[in-house]
Amino acid sequence: MSLLKVANISIGFAERNIVEGLSFELQAGEIGCLLGASGCGKTTVLRAIAGFEALRAGEIQLADVAVSTAEQMVPPQLRGVGMVFQDYALFPHLTVAANVAFGLKKLPKAEQTERVARMLALVGLADLGERYIHELSGGQQQRVALARALAPQPRLLLLDEPFSNLDVELRERLGQEVRAILKETGTTAILVTHDQREAFAVADQIGVMSEGHIRQWGTPYDLYHEPVDRFVANFIGEGVLLPAQLTGPQCIDFELGQICRTAPVACCVGCEMEVLIRPDDIQHNDASEMKAKVLAKAFRGAEFMYTLGLPSGRTLLSLVPSHHNHAIGEYIGIELEMDHLIVFKK
Structure with missing residues (x-):
């Protein structure tokens, strides 16, 4: 079943379209990636899926329900979408456990405690719940941000350049760990990145973007071995x-x-x-x-x-x-x- 459908969307500011005629789909449990250089429109697409940007044309559907069109938008908090930001957006005055519990206030206290413990164990931080954010490494902070985003059990998780503040070696290793966590929880997700090694480590399907368009949507293997044009051939891999x-x-x-x-x-x-x-x-x-x-x-x-x-x-x-x-x-x-x-x- 298609959990996310982005159909022919256009997004713009003032007189200029940043994204135009862009389409792709993600099946339930699939991990997608929008890959491209800075300024290509990938984060704008992510923000539109989250409900932070309006559409000029086209439609975004979640589980066959339209959440964005040119005429109407479902508010972000009603979409069942989680997000991991580039800077993690963690609360420094709260403990790790309190950060993870932040989106669970409607649950009974006992259920909150159980969910937080399960999320911290899932991301390998079971013993660090009482620490504060400044006491953690960059990689540990990234795991806290992921645990907090997963705790409310969103039907779709959006990851906006989540590894960009980490060194190259840690970035690739954490990418593989994040993929394993998403697959274990059955979470449908979209990653935005400019780093193809990161994209290859995490995603099932990748859309190579340029100037607001997807040049090719396919598996990492297909993009490398069967690029549709010179742009994709030059952007993916070496040659x-x-x-x-x-x-x-x-x-x-x-x-x-x-x-x-x-x-x-x-x-x-x-x-x-x-x-x-x-x-x-x-x-x-x-x-x-x-x-x-x-x-x-x-x-x-x-x-x-x-x-x-x-x-x-x-x-x-x-x-x-x-x-x-x-x-x-x-x-x-x-x-x-x-x-x-x-x-x-x-």
């Missing part, structure tokens, strides 16, 4: 576009050789194209006759990310196990190993 030519209904020819695929390419034979080469498409093989020059390298622990120069002067990226420690300027053997052929007509 380079190399010139290519269509030599048959299912084959292209380019600097690294000829590749054929089962799906036909929508272009005439002989037309000019570009093929997307990801770092994992280029395998290091000392025995290969195809050589490339190491122009730069970045150590990533288990792997090196090599920037390689081709005879044409164009460059490639390649992920190579870190025991292959080649020097800058050295030529190494490479071979192409592509499971997904991504081409764009010039």
Whole structure:
């Protein structure tokens, strides 16, 4: 069942539309993400779902009930929607337990106590209920904000850049923990972020946004391996576009050789194209006759990310196990190993 349906919405201020004609759906228990650079409109969409922004056009439905149209808005407090803000918005004068209990005032005291204890155990803070917010680390504060948002058992949870104040390593780890908590509670949720690693760690479905539009809505796997256009291809993951030519209904020819695929390419034979080469498409093989020059390298622990120069002067990226420690300027053997052929007509 579709728990959230965003249908062709437009949102604007003064004479300008920030979001225009945007649509997506989330099924019950699914985690979605709006991913994009600052200013693309993703937080505006989140605020509209929460009930903080009015629509100029379109409709937002929760469980098949319209909560926002251009003519009417259900107030935020009546939507059954929880929110975790970028700055957590915790109350410094209250204990951790009191923060989590803040939205439970209508429940009997015993039920409040039981719910708070359950939420704190869920987020791994069972022994910290009597501490104050300033006594916690950034990661612990983020968990308190999540526990407080989940405590009233919202039918939809909105997360607005919740990890942006944390360091990169902690951000990714907490993203995985938050996903596990949301799945355990069966909570439908939407994350807003500019960080694709964060999006990949948390979401089932991701919408890549640009200038108020969703360019592609799909799984992380689909966005990486089957981007619909150059914008998505460049925004998701790493890679380079190399010139290519269509030599048959299912084959292209380019600097690294000829590749054929089962799906036909929508272009005439002989037309000019570009093929997307990801770092994992280029395998290091000392025995290969195809050589490339190491122009730069970045150590990533288990792997090196090599920037390689081709005879044409164009460059490639390649992920190579870190025991292959080649020097800058050295030529190494490479071979192409592509499971997904991504081409764009010039």
